[in-house]
Amino acid sequence: MYRKKQVVAMLLAGGQGSRLGALTDQRAKPAVTYGGKYRIIDFPLSNCIHSGIDTVGVLTQYQPLELNTYIGTGSPWDLDSMSGGAFVLPPYVKGKSGKWYSGTANAIYQNMYFVEQFDPEILIVLSGDHIYKMNYNWLVQAHIEKKADATIAVIPVPIEEASRFGIMNTDKKMRVREFEEKPEKPKNNLASMGIYAFNWAKIKTYLTEDANDPASDNDFGKNIIPAMLAKGEKLYAYEFTGYWKDVGTIRSLWEANMELLRDFPPLNLYDDPWRIFSRNPNEPPHYVDSGAVIRNSIISEGCYIYGNVINSILSSGVTVERNAVVRDSIIMSETRVGEGSEVHMSIVDEEADVGKRAKIGECLDVNKKITVVGKRAVIRNGAVVSAGKQVDCGATVLKEGAASPAEAKRRKKDGDADGKARSAVKKPQTEKGPSRASRGAAKG
Amino acid sequence: MIREAFGMIYAGEQIINLRELVELRAVGALPIGGRYRVIDFPLSNMVNTGIRNVAVITNRNYNSLMDHLGSGKSWDLSRKSDGLFILTPYANRDNPGISLGLIDALKGSMDYIRRAKQEYCILSGSYIIYNRVFDDMMRFHVENGADLTILYDRPSSENYDGERYNDVRLNMDNTGVVTNIEIHPGLSALDRISMDTYIIRKDILIYLVEESVAKGEHHFVEDLIRGNIGRLKVMGFEHTGYVGRMHSVAAYYKVNMDFLDTKLQKALFRGRNRIFTKVKDEVPAKYIGESRVRNSIVANGCIIEGEVENSILFRGVYVGKGANVRNSILLPGTEVNDNAELQYVVIDKNVSVRNRSRLIGNAEFPVVIRKGAMV
Numbered sequence A: 001m002y003r004k005k006q007v008v009a010m011l012l013a014g015g016q017g018s019r020l021g022a023l024t025d026q027r028a029k030p031a032v033t034y035g036g037k038y039r040i041i042d043f044p045l046s047n048c049i050h051s052g053i054d055t056v057g058v059l060t061q062y063q064p065l066e067l068n069t070y071i072g073t074g075s076p077w078d079l080d081s082m083s084g085g086a087f088v089l090p091p092y093v094k095g096k097s098g099k100w101y102s103g104t105a106n107a108i109y110q111n112m113y114f115v116e117q118f119d120p121e122i123l124i125v126l127s128g129d130h131i132y133k134m135n136y137n138w139l140v141q142a143h144i145e146k147k148a149d150a151t152i153a154v155i156p157v158p159i160e161e162a163s164r165f166g167i168m169n170t171d172k173k174m175r176v177r178e179f180e181e182k183p184e185k186p187k188n189n190l191a192s193m194g195i196y197a198f199n200w201a202k203i204k205t206y207l208t209e210d211a212n213d214p215a216s217d218n219d220f221g222k223n224i225i226p227a228m229l230a231k232g233e234k235l236y237a238y239e240f241t242g243y244w245k246d247v248g249t250i251r252s253l254w255e256a257n258m259e260l261l262r263d264f265p266p267l268n269l270y271d272d273p274w275r276i277f278s279r280n281p282n283e284p285p286h287y288v289d290s291g292a293v294i295r296n297s298i299i300s301e302g303c304y305i306y307g308n309v310i311n312s313i314l315s316s317g318v319t320v321e322r323n324a325v326v327r328d329s330i331i332m333s334e335t336r337v338g339e340g341s342e343v344h345m346s347i348v349d350e351e352a353d354v355g356k357r358a359k360i361g362e363c364l365d366v367n368k369k370i371t372v373v374g375k376r377a378v379i380r381n382g383a384v385v386s387a388g389k390q391v392d393c394g395a396t397v398l399k400e401g402a403a404s405p406a407e408a409k410r411r412k413k414d415g416d417a418d419g420k421a422r423s424a425v426k427k428p429q430t431e432k433g434p435s436r437a438s439r440g441a442a443k444g
Numbered sequence B: 001m002i003r004e005a006f007g008m009i010y011a012g013e014q015i016i017n018l019r020e021l022v023e024l025r026a027v028g029a030l031p032i033g034g035r036y037r038v039i040d041f042p043l044s045n046m047v048n049t050g051i052r053n054v055a056v057i058t059n060r061n062y063n064s065l066m067d068h069l070g071s072g073k074s075w076d077l078s079r080k081s082d083g084l085f086i087l088t089p090y091a092n093r094d095n096p097g098i099s100l101g102l103i104d105a106l107k108g109s110m111d112y113i114r115r116a117k118q119e120y121c122i123l124s125g126s127y128i129i130y131n132r133v134f135d136d137m138m139r140f141h142v143e144n145g146a147d148l149t150i151l152y153d154r155p156s157s158e159n160y161d162g163e164r165y166n167d168v169r170l171n172m173d174n175t176g177v178v179t180n181i182e183i184h185p186g187l188s189a190l191d192r193i194s195m196d197t198y199i200i201r202k203d204i205l206i207y208l209v210e211e212s213v214a215k216g217e218h219h220f221v222e223d224l225i226r227g228n229i230g231r232l233k234v235m236g237f238e239h240t241g242y243v244g245r246m247h248s249v250a251a252y253y254k255v256n257m258d259f260l261d262t263k264l265q266k267a268l269f270r271g272r273n274r275i276f277t278k279v280k281d282e283v284p285a286k287y288i289g290e291s292r293v294r295n296s297i298v299a300n301g302c303i304i305e306g307e308v309e310n311s312i313l314f315r316g317v318y319v320g321k322g323a324n325v326r327n328s329i330l331l332p333g334t335e336v337n338d339n340a341e342l343q344y345v346v347i348d349k350n351v352s353v354r355n356r357s358r359l360i361g362n363a364e365f366p367v368v369i370r371k372g373a374m375v
Helices: A018-024 A042-050 A064-071 A104-109 A112-116 A136-145 A159-164 A200-211 A220-230 A250-259 A405-413 A419-425 A436-443 B016-022 B040-049 B063-069 B102-108 B110-115 B135-143 B202-214 B220-228 B249-258 B262-269
Strands: A007-012 A055-059 A085-089 A122-127 A130-132 A150-156 A166-170 A176-181 A190-199 A235-239 A244-246 A286-288 A293-295 A297-299 A308-310 A325-327 A342-344 A346-348 A371-373 B005-010 B053-057 B083-087 B120-125 B148-153 B168-172 B178-183 B192-201 B234-238 B285-287 B292-294 B296-298 B307-309 B324-326 B341-343 B345-347 B358-360 B367-369
Touching: A007 A042, A007 A104, A007 A136, A018 A250, A018 A371, A042 A122, A042 A130, A064 A085, A104 A112, A104 A122, A104 A200, A104 A220, A112 A200, A122 A136, A122 A200, A130 A190, A136 A150, A136 A190, A136 A235, A150 A220, A176 A220, A176 A235, A190 A200, A190 A220, A190 A235, A200 A220, A220 A235, A244 A250, A250 A346, A293 A297, A297 A308, A342 A346, B005 B040, B005 B102, B016 B249, B016 B367, B040 B053, B040 B120, B053 B102, B063 B083, B102 B110, B102 B202, B102 B220, B110 B202, B120 B135, B120 B202, B135 B148, B135 B192, B135 B234, B148 B220, B168 B234, B178 B220, B178 B234, B192 B202, B202 B220, B249 B345, B292 B296, B296 B307, B341 B345, B358 B367
Parallel strands: A007 A055, A007 A122, A055 A085, A150 A235, A293 A308, A308 A325, A325 A342, A346 A371, B005 B053, B005 B120, B053 B083, B148 B234, B292 B307, B307 B324, B324 B341, B341 B358, B345 B367
Antiparallel strands: A122 A190, A130 A244, A150 A190, A166 A176, A166 A190, A286 B296, A297 B285, B120 B192, B148 B192, B168 B178, B168 B192
């Protein structure tokens, strides 16, 4: 039996992040790399341990392999403690009723017994999709002081953008009177951050009622919060004013990374008492060759730089060969950029191999499309990946620019991610079409 | 995997030619290669061999060493059975506390040695860096029926910068048996240099140490090995590949600069056998504005706004605007403020170099700045 805890955190990490395209084909959104080193989930996990919350249930569902491997015993975040720790909680079979998590509230509902073990007073629900530093104690304190039944962290957004968010309409004492999901005419500018504190005893009954309602979407924002409001429970908003970024799209992920390149980034990662922990690769420091030029960039360990890196972020173990140019791009770990190749305005995922004299993306102004190269993709010598295109995980791009069959299939199937980016992709294929070689490579 | 061996690393060497660098730390705790500490090498070599029972014998100045080693988790040595043991000096009936040499230290560690379940001991110094596993050496030792096997290398004269006053050189017959050793020989015709790494059976080690203690001896090489050549079967086993010895500031400087050769650096750090170290959660390095970096190694946590050439920058180094760092080694937390100039300087941890300061040494005699200084 575990010791009683005042606060237990449940971290929703099952998000697919479908708008991140190839980047989340083989991993859940919280496992996406950020800042040349971190994964998105490092932020809520580090926040937890720094806030003194040592019991965190991590709810996984979509593509959990990379995430589970990453979290492991939780030791990188000091969450391998005896009385609590990090617990990875995938959906599981329970007699006849085993099923997938059908929504955020349902994920917590299905793990009620897990939370119950710690007999907490307060349950905080976090999302593994955002980049921010926050002391959850402040949220908990506000919750206790106001004797609230639920406290929702909110962030002020510009009123003209408010219709993109879930908006909390509050009174002067910050009590929530109404919740509107993406309102056409917003009455307020306080957007829900998807971070909640609940009285455990109270939320249990709501979760159970919600689970028994077949019409419900089992979602905190859509169902639980409105239900609590309808019953006149005391819901308060807690206003957070720090840096908070949703990196749900390719563009926002790219932008959030680029913000780190400013002289004084809005997110301070050098904050010693609030260090962001992560699982560190075992790599030597990076090497910069005599012929290398590095301008305004972030470079991680294990990199070998012989070419040019400008306004870019390189994760560990990246090699940039002689005369190659990496500009305004994010290169994830263990990727090679071959001699004389150019990478502009792109996100290149892990273990990709860019051959010699290849060209990825175009050197255009910042408002143009961002190119994405998936994990373990191979860009052959002299190949061109035009701006805004998306190369699938493991796909091969040949010199003619012919796409692999897997990619062609994907284009037909979905056209969601990064609206603009997709338009370029929908161009008809060249006459030549994919060769036999590319077909084989794509499968392998 | 040789699970029948336990490892012992003697971290009590006193190497006065390392000057200020070892005033506050043991040689093993000396930062090297932009990220590592010297003891990471012998420790990782043992772990990569499959050894799961390792003792580090400390003598003096072991504070930073203990801090680095912690529970041994970074080397996978935090275990239920065996794992990492740190044997600090303490006074008891058999042991005066501070040891004069390795014999005293081994005598003081007798409890650990007797309790070790493994049959063989791999004994190593803490000042020497190389990357290898010991399987072949162990096979050689057992197949030849050796009592003691000494690891050595034969550096070509151009690669060897004449630290021979600190060498132990081996004379061997054509069967590989060591017939004579020369200690700190000055000029020597012998080219096999001991790497201060030995394989010996546990019971023989215990016997020899007890015997040496009874004779009032202190030193492992000078007394124990030299006294037993001819009596025991002492053999040499050759290591090929890079070897660095921390004999002096000049040697420390040279070894660090050797890592600028990426071929060598990759072979040492990115091959199959990795060198493990304690990791801190640092932000990746950041290059700002007109920074210009050439032929250098840069660790995480660095912020560079100035010029850096042929240098090693450890964790969290700051190089300000207009600052110029050449041929230098900057240990963790060094701050080089705007327009300062450094050439051939080894700067210890947490030093602050003020605006427009100039420090210039040379490769044979680099300037060493003490830990925590303001210059």
